[in-house]
Amino acid sequence: MGMLNHGSGNPVSERKEGISRRKLLVSLGMAGAAAALSQTTLLEAGGAERPSVSHAVYGTGGQPGECCVTLTVSGLRASTEPYTLVYITDPGHEGWFHADANDSLSADNTGTVLVNTSGIRFKRHYGEAIHAKWFGAKGDGSTDDTGAIQSALDSVPAAGGTVYIADGVYRIDAVRELRPASNTTLLLSPGAVLKAIPNDKERFAVINIINKENVTVRGGTVVGERNEHLGTTGEWGMGISIRSSRNVTVCDTIVRDCWGDGIYLGTNDSQNPRVECEQIKIIRVTCENNRRQGMSVTACKGGIALASRFNKTNGTEPQSGIDLEPNGTVVVTDFAVIGCECNDNAGSGIGIYGTTDTNARNIILESNSCLHNTRGIQIRSASNNKVLFNNCSDNTDMGIRIAINTRSVITEHNDIMGNTAARNGGKGISVEGTATSRIRHNTISGNDCLNNAQEGIGVTYSQYTHVADNRSNGNLYGIRLVGTTSQFNDLSGNFCIENVYGIQLWQSSYNKITGNTCSENKQAGLWLRKESHHNELLSNTCIGNSQAAHNVYDNILVMENSGFNNLQLNTARKGNGAARAAYGIRIQSADCSDNLVANNDMLDGGETASYLDGGSGTTTLAGNRL
Structure with missing residues (x-):
């Protein structure tokens, strides 16, 4: 019996005969051997972090050479023998292989299938994962590991499996891309980095999941090449691209420094008709310092x-x-963004943009942080969406914006509820239409709009907007309606305190202003200007306005051709501070005609007088309390 060596010389002479435990394994058959080997775990399969497979088979002290052949990859390939079990010793490739007499077709892929000169297929025994290093991936920061990792992905059985990438920096040719198959999990250790090799292309991705289902990418870091990109055009160099796929999860992964988007959800554009993604989950992911978007969702039915x-x-x-x-x-449609940070972006924190009247809908944005962007949240030409309990503060422009774009003039039935919009450089919440747009039936309720440079809540050229139960304090305007088509809006139950102006209507008619509190504002509390007519001002409380100058501004003021308004059941008090309002209700000039002032409580309403009627044709009933 010759001495056992490890891969040199004639492979036939490397076989160790007459070992009783080997005979025992042969007598058990491959099912018994596989049962013994199945004790390995995910990390044991790589031969590094946990006790060896030989330990699982023999117990303490067992060595591979005691029961079977130990060879290098090249030694096994050069052999002609149908070994029952072979232990491969190459660093990074260690592991057990057995001959599969029923397979004559599988290709040698270095990692899980080796073929010797007799055409015998040897199959690797492994537990929970296929290791990329089995296929030659180096992770040394200088080797192009694209082919090796793709070979590992290609070795996953159709029924499914996991490819594991250990710590290291793996350079990836993002023009060739990594393409997992269906039913595949790509598992990266926390210290694993997939780093894109610089290129000059406009379109590419480090990982591209296209027309697949049941795929997971978990852990590790994907790094783009925005800082080394060799071209100057294009904006579609993605970190992870998911196209026309379903049941895909990206979890606990960092994606940064991409020429385009960190993550992209879209369609396979070569398909006709194109197919949206479905049921996509992005969980505990970080997308940072990407060039175009943190994440784009351009075609998706259901996701989070x-x-x-x-x-x-x-x-x-x-x-x-x-x-x-x-x-x-x-x-x-039916996409949710919940509990996410969208901060410090040069554009919006989160944007919803429709390209037809109905194709961006049923989207929920809830409990997100949108801070220090240009705009916090934007909804443009999109309907039937919900923005709930988000913090949209300290943005250079607006906190939350509802508007249209050039592709559709309809934005309807959006709910903006329970949000905080504070200290923004423009408006806290803005509903912005045009004279020809259809921005209607949107609800703004229960929000805190505090200390914004312009309006706390601004509604422009919009109809049937329900603005209710908001706290809008410390802004230039608490709430402002603007535009000849700003009609049929309902403002009720809002607190507009310590603004420059409480509530103002400018060229805005046929609105209902009910049950609001407009107090201690620097100028007028409730103010109708510039041909605002046929409005109802009912049951509002306006106390202690004119804080900017004593006895100058009014609690309720109607001016500049504003007529046919109905002012009833309002309460106006001058206040008891050092600065007090001049009038409780004031109809300023004769161009304000045919207003109705009835049943208001203006007792002690102003420092100069409780009521001044400078209009024409005003109907003042005895029900007023002066």
């Missing part, structure tokens, strides 16, 4: 971004943390 971060997007428009924007006539 949960407890993730989309921060510091900058470089080329739109530069948003998350952009939910259908690409053409496909849809984004």
Whole structure:
């Protein structure tokens, strides 16, 4: 019996004969051997972090050479023998293989299948995962590991499996891309980095999941090449691209420094008709310092971004943390963004943009942080969406914006509820239409709009807006309605305190202003200007306005051709501070005609007088208390 060696010389002479435990394994058959080997765990399969497979088979002290052949990969390939079990010794490739007499077709892939010169297929025994290093991935920061990792992905059985990437920096040719198959989990250790090799292309991705289902990417870091990119055009160099796929999860992964988006959800554009993604989950992901978007959702039916971060997007428009924007006539619907950070982006924290009248809908943005962006949250030409309990503060422009874009003039039935919009450089919450748009039936309720540079809540050229139970304090305007088509809006139960102006209507008619508190504002509490007519001002409380100058401004003021308004059941008091309002209710001039002032409580309403009627044709009934 010759001495056993490890891969040199004639492979036939390397076989160790007559070992009783080997005979025992042979007598058990491959099912028994596999049962013994199945004790290995995920990390044991790589031969590094946990006790060896030989330990599982033999117990303490067992060595591979005691029962079977030990060879290098090249030694096994050069052999002609149908070994029952072979232990491969190459560093990073260690593991057990057995001959599969029933397979004559599988290709040698270095990692899980080795073929010797006799054409015998040897199959690797492994537990929970296939290791990329088995296929030659180095992770040394200098080797192109694209082919090795793709080979590992290609080795996953059709029924499913996991590819594991250990700590290291793996350079990836993002033009070739990594493409997991269906039913695959790509598991990266916390110290694993997939780093894109610089290129000059406009379109590419480090990981591209296209027309697949049941795929998971978990852990590790994906790094783009925005700082080393060799071209100057294009904006579609993605970290992770998911197209026309369903049941895909990205979890606990960092994606940064991409030429385009960190994560992209869209369609396989070569399909006709194009197919949206479905049921996509983005969980505890960080997308940071990407050039175009943190994440774009351009075609998706059902999905969620949960407890993730989309921060510091900058470089080329739109530069948003998350952009939910259908690409053409496909849809984004039933998607939720919950508990995410979308901060410090050069564009919006989160944007919803429709490209038809109905293709961005049923989207929920809840409990997100949208701070230090240009705009916190934008909804443009999109309907039937909900923005709930978000913090949209300290943005350079607006906190929350509802508007239209150039592709659709309809924005309807959106609910903006329970949000905080504070210290923004523009408006806290803005509803912005045009004279020809259809921005209607939107609800703004229960929000805190505090210390914004312009309006706490601004409604322009919009109809049937329900603005209720908001706290709008410390702004230039608490609430402002503007535009000849700002009609049929309902403002009720709002607190507008310590603004420059409480509530103002400018060229805005046929609105109902009911049950609001407008007190201690610097100028007028409730103010109708510039041909605002046929409005109802009912049961509002206006106390102690004119804080900017004693006895100058009024609690309720009607001026500049504002006529046919109904002022009833309002309460006006001058206040008892050092600065007090001049009039409780004042109809300023004769061009304000045919207003009705009835049943108001103006007792002690102003420092100069409780009531001044400078209008024409005013109907003043005895029910007023002066």
